Amino acid sequence: MRLLTRRETSAFEEPARRAALFRLISLLLQYPDAELLAARDELSRAALALPESPTRDALVAFTAWYAECEPMPLARAYVETFDLRRRSSLYLTYYLHGDTRRRGMALLTLKQRYRVAGLTPPEGELPDYLPVVCEFAALAGPSIGEAPLRQHRKGLELIRTALREAGSSYSLVLDALCAELPDLSAAERAAVADLALAGPPAEEVGLAPYGPPLDETPNETEVRP
Template identity: 50%
Template sequence: MTATDAQRATAWQVQSLLMGYPDPPLLERLPLLSAAVTTLPDAIGAPLRTTLDHLARTPLTELAADYVATFDHRRRFSPYLTYFTYGDTRKRGMALLRFKHAYRQAGLVLDDAELPDHLAVVLEFAASGDAAVGTRLLIEHRAGLELMRLGLHEHGSPWAHVVDSVCATLPPMGRRDHDSVARLAAEGPPEEEVGLAPFAPPEYMPAGRGEPR
């Protein structure tokens, strides 16, 4: 069953919330999120039900600790999509500006406390901003998204199912996508190029941020 535009928007909204830091407001929304998921095609909704069930039966302190250990301390699972393409290089600054500009053109102003390429932010934009542009941003970073998905599954993370659901809203990967994933898995993100001048203002540069959240 092919998802409708409304179903994809619902899925992206639920996925966005589930990819955020687990807190009391999120747990309070679980019944509402579970109800929303019942309206989705099984390929998109079933993975989300798995994660929702895990959140419902796991203490909040344990969820929070697991989230931090997964996304704050492991670059392999970075929720920042441009990290996989540009690493912690100056070129990443320009990529971040592209995200910001896309949001502004849709009339959305992003909180400066969060980088614009966080998967939860991109999903929120796709759900409530511009679905076509949001889809394009996700597809452009499909290799990193897939590598994160595979790594989370290997780690046994409950958030792997959320990324499964995200990928189910996108077109199937082609041969070029699979080649990009294999190359990224073998080589990793690029390292800094010595002597390269910054392409973006310092506030959008990843240098000095340490491990991505």
């Protein structure tokens, strides 16, 4: 894994800066496996290399926490935060479509969008998984690659709100991401508040494979290998 140094970033035009930023966010939102744990110092340097901004401040604060965490508690926190809580699931189409047939079509459309851009969706992962969507934004550029993030801006706000309410340090990564996207209008903020109360649409018709995990507190948190 190779990320950007301060000198390289300073020479970049805005599209390249955004690409580096979305790539970094994609990595920070993935499960902290051995490769990511080994790259924590490099991730911290990449955050420090960003131009001065609220986005940089949020990512510097997060990577400082990330670098200090012991591996097992960090992995456990990730699983408990994103795998076991429906309100902070990283699967974006759930917030827009819930467990309905429209979600299946949205997933297919997103996968086709990747292929049209010449990118191959990862095996074993849904195309609306936020780290994958951020990686697409980094690779395909602002006009095409960032469109799915803008489309799911309300869902991102819901995730950020849930992380803040849970006191999760991962809220800093969502702060950084949302700071790079258009702000919500008053009507959109009202819609987010309504959605937070009522939840996404529900339709229990053959979409079990797409649903995010239910909120639950198991006796022992399973940590991925």
